[in-house]
Every structure is written in structure tokens, then in C-alpha cells.
Amino acid sequence: MTELNSDILKSMFQLTSKQYYKRISDLSNAGLITRKKGKYFLTSFGEIVYKAQELMAQAVRFQSKLKVIDSIDTSELSAFELDKLIDTNK
Secondary structure, three states, rough: OOOOHHHHHHHHHOOOOHHHHHHHHHHOOOOOOOEEEEEEEEEEHHHHHHHHHHHHHHHHOHHHHHHHHHOHHHOOOOHHHHHHHHHHHO
């Protein structure tokens, strides 16, 4: 993973120093990040929250396909047919 210092992050997200440190403080107080030897790292809890957020973003990207799957009357299809239908719509 690329190491990003505070100046790069502030520039990337167009944050003032006050905004940046407030967000770092909030993330730390929430238990999502920790500081070791002057660097910030995700905690175990932070990693789980990050992965959950990625999963939700993926669900949003596939929302229209999921709606189609939900709209199909699955009582008429066998488990094999349903699996085949889902696999072809990835």
C-alpha cells in the first residue's frame, strides 16, 4: 500500500489542516484507526468496517441486477436453473 502523508491527503481531499485533524481524531475515537510510531493504521475493527463498506458499494453497483433476480418467480425454477441464471448475469 502506498504511504500517504498528511499533506498529500489534505490536498487530495481538499481539506484544511483543521478538517484533516478533526477527521483523524473522529476515526481514532471511533476505534477505526490507531497511531504507531507516528503513522496511522487501521485497527482490526477498522478493517472490518472498511470491508463492509466495500461490500455495500458492490451491492449498490449490482442493484439493478439484484432487482431482476428478486423479480423472478423462483418457485417455478429449480435450484440449478436459478444458480445458472444468476451466474450468467454477473
